[in-house]
Amino acid sequence: MRTFADFLRDAAKYGTLGAAALHWQAKQDGFSEDEHIARMRSRLQVMRDSAKAGLSPNLRSVSGMVGGQAALMNAPEQLGRFGLLGKAGAYALSIAEYNACMGKIVAAPTAGSCGILPGALLAAQEQDGFSDDELIMALFAAAGVGRIIALQATVSGAEGGCQAECGAAAAMAASALVQLYGGTPEMASHACAFALMNMLGLVCDPVQGLVEVPCVYRNVGGVSQALSAAQMALSGIASPIPSDEMILAMKQVGDMLPACLRETGEGGCAACRSVCGK
Amino acid sequence: MDLFDILGPVMVGPSSSHTAGAARIGLITRLLLGAEPAQARIGLFGSFQKTYKGHGTDKALIGGLLGMAVDDERLRDSLRIAGERGLQYSFYNAEARDAHPNTVIMDVDGVDGRHICVKAASVGGGEIVVEAINGLEAGFTGHENTLVVTQKDAKGMIAQISSILSANALNIATMKVFRRSVGGEAMVIIELDGNAEPGLLECLEKMPGIYHVAYVAGKTEGY
Numbered sequence: 001m002r003t004f005a006d007f008l009r010d011a012a013k014y015g016t017l018g019a020a021a022l023h024w025q026a027k028q029d030g031f032s033e034d035e036h037i038a039r040m041r042s043r044l045q046v047m048r049d050s051a052k053a054g055l056s057p058n059l060r061s062v063s064g065m066v067g068g069q070a071a072l073m074n075a076p077e078q079l080g081r082f083g084l085l086g087k088a089g090a091y092a093l094s095i096a097e098y099n100a101c102m103g104k105i106v107a108a109p110t111a112g113s114c115g116i117l118p119g120a121l122l123a124a125q126e127q128d129g130f131s132d133d134e135l136i137m138a139l140f141a142a143a144g145v146g147r148i149i150a151l152q153a154t155v156s157g158a159e160g161g162c163q164a165e166c167g168a169a170a171a172m173a174a175s176a177l178v179q180l181y182g183g184t185p186e187m188a189s190h191a192c193a194f195a196l197m198n199m200l201g202l203v204c205d206p207v208q209g210l211v212e213v214p215c216v217y218r219n220v221g222g223v224s225q226a227l228s229a230a231q232m233a234l235s236g237i238a239s240p241i242p243s244d245e246m247i248l249a250m251k252q253v254g255d256m257l258p259a260c261l262r263e264t265g266e267g268g269c270a271a272c273r274s275v276c277g278k
Numbered sequence: 279m280d281l282f283d284i285l286g287p288v289m290v291g292p293s294s295s296h297t298a299g300a301a302r303i304g305l306i307t308r309l310l311l312g313a314e315p316a317q318a319r320i321g322l323f324g325s326f327q328k329t330y331k332g333h334g335t336d337k338a339l340i341g342g343l344l345g346m347a348v349d350d351e352r353l354r355d356s357l358r359i360a361g362e363r364g365l366q367y368s369f370y371n372a373e374a375r376d377a378h379p380n381t382v383i384m385d386v387d388g389v390d391g392r393h394i395c396v397k398a399a400s401v402g403g404g405e406i407v408v409e410a411i412n413g414l415e416a417g418f419t420g421h422e423n424t425l426v427v428t429q430k431d432a433k434g435m436i437a438q439i440s441s442i443l444s445a446n447a448l449n450i451a452t453m454k455v456f457r458r459s460v461g462g463e464a465m466v467i468i469e470l471d472g473n474a475e476p477g478l479l480e481c482l483e484k485m486p487g488i489y490h491v492a493y494v495a496g497k498t499e500g501y
Contacts, residue, residue: 025281039282046288061292063332099291102334102354109284110403111294117285143281150279156402172284209325210332211292265329 002151004189004243007144011185018137018179021144040136043106047095047118050105054094061100065275066212070094073220084127085227089220092119096219100212109146109155109168112211115219116169117142120177120226130180138180142172145192152244153251157204158263160254166222167199167250171243173226174233183234193239194229196246201253203261205268207275214269287404288349295380296326296333299400301353303382304342306408306420307396310492313388315343315365321372324379326400330369339382340367348404381409392490414456414465422451422469424494425479430487431457431464439466442482448472463489 001007001024010020026033055074059067072078074090082089092115099105099114108117121135146155146168154160155168174191178184183191199222207213233239239246260267270276289298308315320339322330330336334353341356344363352359360367372383378399385395397410408416411426418424425443429435436455443450449471457464474493483491 021281028280036281040285043282043285043288061332062334102290102292102297102337104288104290104349104351106288107286107294107298107404111289111291111298114291139285140281143284146284147279147281150284155284158402208332209329212332 001144002148004145004148004192004247007148008185008189016137016179017141017144017175017185017188018139021140022137024144025140037136040139041132044132044135044139046104046106047108048122050095050098050103050114051091051118051122053103054096054098055090059097059101061097061210061212062102063208063210063212065207065210066216067097067101069216070097084123085224087126088119088123088223088227091122092116092219092223093216095119096216100210100216108142109150109172110157110165112157112215113165113169113219113222115216116166116222116226117173117176119219119223120173121180124177124180134180138176141179141188142176145175145188146172149247149250152247154254160251161257161262162202162204162218163196163199163250164254165204166218167196167202170199170222170226170229171195173223174229177226177230178233181230181234183230187233187236189243190237190239191229191233193241193243193246194232195225196243196250197239197241198225198229200246200250203257203268204263205261205270206263206265207270207272208277209265209270213275283403289404290338290349290351290353293333294404295400295402296329296335297338297353298348298404299380299402299406300326300335300338300382301342301346301348301350302404302406302420303384303396303398303400303408304339305345305347306342306398306406306494307384307386307394308343308345309494310396310411310426311386311388311392311394312490312492313390313392314363315386316389317387318343318365318367319385320367320369321383322369323372323374323377323381323383326380326382327371336369339384340365343384343386411465414458416465416467417454418467418469420494421497422471423473423496425468425470425474426492426494427466427468427482427488428490429464429466430489431459431461432487435464435487436466438485439468439482442478442485443468443470446475446478448474448478
């Protein structure tokens with residue numbers, strides 16, 4: 001299972017991307033599917049706990065640049081206005097800020113992009129009442145997508161820029177949302193492609209080299225890209241570029257990025273006068 | 279790469295390389311020391327040196343030395359806990375031309391007087407490499423269950439060690455041997471397929487010519 005095309009072939013056999021991914025994992029290491037489901041359930045719990053803990057208005061990161069802002073986004077007035085997107089954004093920021101404040105999180109696929117996938121799934125569960133079991137299978141789908149991106153390209157900001165970290169997270173979340181809302185594996189593949197397409201070229205430019213600015217806000221941006229990509233796919237819109245090609249395009253763009261835009265804290269936001277500390 | 283490498287590790291933030299990897303290095307150093315640490319002198323290279331405060335790299339390294347895993351929420355308070363547990367520590371800027379940017383060198387004294395010097399790098403995603411122990415090349419990742427034996431460089435030592443392992447039904451996945459000088463101190467690093475029980479470690483430690491045995495259990499929870 002090295003490409004999305006392989007993944008779709010397996011999904012046709014097992015019903016969903018999540019089921020195909022779970023089956024693949026169980027075949028790899030000899031643990032039963034039930035044991036893997038239990039392991040994923042404990043990850044879901046860490047995700048949920050971090051989303052809650054990050055909503056505290058009193059959190060501050062070591063540098064003091066971020067923390068406590070998710071509480072503002074989570075205000076009833078904002079949630080009423082922005083609906084699912086508002087809730088998902090608040091959770092994405094909450095988890096990303098909690099990470100910046102030395103909270104316990106699940107890297108998904110990285111610590112810097114840890115808010116996007118759980119933000120999308122937890123908000124969808126709150127709005128539409130999905131069970132934990134459904135979320136767990138969506139997490140398997142997401143992990144399968146992330147693994148293919150990591151194999152074919154990279155999920156490291158230092159190698160491929162933010163498009164590789166938050167871009168992969170958004171693609172994983174988009175595919176997981178499509179599965180959660182009953183879309184086909186092909187639709188999930190289109191959602192992955194759309195998310196990567198719309199995050200293509202995003203640079204990794206952490207201010208002072210820290211996982212704070214713009215990282216926590218990019219988690220909010222990433223979750224909105226995931227929701228939009230899922231909405232397009234679930235509406236029946238097909239990406240003109242298949243996900244496997246988008247993954248390679250993302251890698252090629254990553255390879256072209258200069259080092260100053262790959263997690264070195266030298267270019268982009270990191271070079272802006274107001275924050276760079278120079 | 280499996281699915282839990284993608285949705286994982288479960289870790290205390292903010293950075294898999296600068297926090298989780300650092301905690302893992304601290305914990306492995308503690309296991310290699312094999313005692314409660316009393317004093318640590320920690321040299322930071324490159325990116326570790328420039329961003330350690332904001333990433334909590336210092337807290338992660340000390341927390342690891344105190345026995346905390348990458349998902350232990352006490353990592354945040356480890357500097358205070360170090361005070362309570364009598365671990366004295368200091369950080370300094372280390373220099374080396376060819377070091378990986380996230381490298382640390384730790385000189386640690388145990389409460390039993392034993393001293394160890396570990397040089398390790400955090401190479402991304404929480405993965406680490408222990409590069410050297412007491413100046414001897416090491417080169418292991420801690421992914422697998424790893425046995426680190428320090429012994430006298432003498433004929434038959436390695437055969438004896440491997441026969442004890444095989445008598446305990448343990449298969450050797452990889453083995454590396456280094457020595458300081460002929461007949462001097464030597465170190466053997468063995469990655470095992472199975473899990474070494476405490477009894478086996480004691481048995482190895484009692485063997486004549488063996489100075490020290492340390493055991494680093496492979497990646498488990500959090501990963």
